[in-house]
Amino acid sequence: MAEFTMELNDEQKEVRDWLHGFAADVIRPAAAEWDEREETPWPVIQEAAKVGIYSLDFYAQQYFDPTGLGIPMAMEELFWGDAGIALSIVGTGLAAVGVLANGTEEQIGTWIPQMYGDPNDVKVAAFCSSEPDAGSDVASMRTRAVYDEATDEWVINGTKTWATNGGIANVHVVVAVVDPELGSKGHASFIVPAGTPGLAQGQKFKKHGIRASHTAEVILDGVRVPGSCLLGGKEKLDERLARARERAKAPGGERVKNAAMATFEASRPAVGAMAVGTARAAYEVALDYAVTREQFGRPIIDNQGVAFQLADMRTQIDAARLLVWRASWMAVNGKPFTAAEGSMSKLFASETAKKVTAQAIQILGGNGYTREYPVERMHRDSAIYTIFEGTSEIQRLVIARTLSGAPIR
Numbered sequence: 001m002a003e004f005t006m007e008l009n010d011e012q013k014e015v016r017d018w019l020h021g022f023a024a025d026v027i028r029p030a031a032a033e034w035d036e037r038e039e040t041p042w043p044v045i046q047e048a049a050k051v052g053i054y055s056l057d058f059y060a061q062q063y064f065d066p067t068g069l070g071i072p073m074a075m076e077e078l079f080w081g082d083a084g085i086a087l088s089i090v091g092t093g094l095a096a097v098g099v100l101a102n103g104t105e106e107q108i109g110t111w112i113p114q115m116y117g118d119p120n121d122v123k124v125a126a127f128c129s130s131e132p133d134a135g136s137d138v139a140s141m142r143t144r145a146v147y148d149e150a151t152d153e154w155v156i157n158g159t160k161t162w163a164t165n166g167g168i169a170n171v172h173v174v175v176a177v178v179d180p181e182l183g184s185k186g187h188a189s190f191i192v193p194a195g196t197p198g199l200a201q202g203q204k205f206k207k208h209g210i211r212a213s214h215t216a217e218v219i220l221d222g223v224r225v226p227g228s229c230l231l232g233g234k235e236k237l238d239e240r241l242a243r244a245r246e247r248a249k250a251p252g253g254e255r256v257k258n259a260a261m262a263t264f265e266a267s268r269p270a271v272g273a274m275a276v277g278t279a280r281a282a283y284e285v286a287l288d289y290a291v292t293r294e295q296f297g298r299p300i301i302d303n304q305g306v307a308f309q310l311a312d313m314r315t316q317i318d319a320a321r322l323l324v325w326r327a328s329w330m331a332v333n334g335k336p337f338t339a340a341e342g343s344m345s346k347l348f349a350s351e352t353a354k355k356v357t358a359q360a361i362q363i364l365g366g367n368g369y370t371r372e373y374p375v376e377r378m379h380r381d382s383a384i385y386t387i388f389e390g391t392s393e394i395q396r397l398v399i400a401r402t403l404s405g406a407p408i409r
Helices: 010-037 042-051 056-063 070-081 083-090 092-102 105-116 180-186 234-249 259-292 304-332 341-369 375-386 392-404
Strands: 125-128 144-148 153-164 171-177 187-193 199-204 215-226
Touching: 010 042, 010 070, 010 083, 010 375, 042 083, 056 070, 056 092, 056 105, 070 083, 070 259, 070 304, 083 259, 083 375, 092 105, 092 125, 092 171, 092 187, 092 259, 105 171, 105 187, 144 171, 153 171, 153 187, 171 215, 180 187, 180 234, 187 215, 259 304, 259 341, 259 375, 304 341, 341 375, 341 392
Parallel strands: 125 171
Antiparallel strands: 125 153, 144 153, 153 215, 171 187, 199 215
């Protein structure tokens, strides 16, 4: 087990500087254009693939970093560049985490490479969990998967929403109900490849922020996938469902994680790191502006009202990063989140991003409200962090229930 540290080692610093350079030289110059176009920035994703950032190897190196700091460090630097483009680059990672968390070694080796493609033909993947009537309330999920024993196929019907890369993905990881009587314990995850009959893109959403990231509905109408596309395999699923049925008869027994929750638990600190990157970017713009902008014959940072705002912004950003790093270290070293530390990190970091980007606009005044400066885009982008992968209200609920020992459904 790696000791917790707040200092990156030399190798991590090299990776951080490399990512920062890519964010500064490639992502930032393209940010305003793709925000306006509201389209997937395929050329930027391809550039990321060419240098090795958008690849299974890079993701795996960071994911398996024994210190746990690889993923949050990478997310912070990329999202410092631009949240919308960065999400287009890393969005595939959520689907990859879904396979890593629930799949067999053979499934991991088969499907994750197909999620990324290669530098000459980049692909993306989508994780499909939320539904029109089941966002935070995953127990209300209606998408059904029924096993056809005669053909060894699963038949999936339902509608998913808010899916990053939904409909344009080469691989969709779909969470569906296999036993409605078990609520969220009766869920399983399935691989649905592009081109599968019955799979279609629904509405593409026009969003307030992260506009360079494709978000859409995914329609599953009589979709059939082979039994091998059930993540973890049917034997493991049957065993898990049997245990859940037994525990349902004996209240107070050991709780069983559902497929979607396992993915979100693994990814919440990473979302916190994204928020830290956006907050840091806005803070740096505001600090530079406060040092160079003069009013009444002196830089505005000489005014205590501005200076104290910047002090608070930096303090909150550093505190958010430390919570993210702690949760990431705990996750990779197998330490249980006994106080919902993963949810804590996402909650505090996402709320910090909204607050800091709003303060940045205020410090820039009228300029901050225009598209000539990036802080208005950063503020629009920051709103998503308190919504996706569990709203701030849901994070507080998870934390409170964890502290009290109440079940988290």
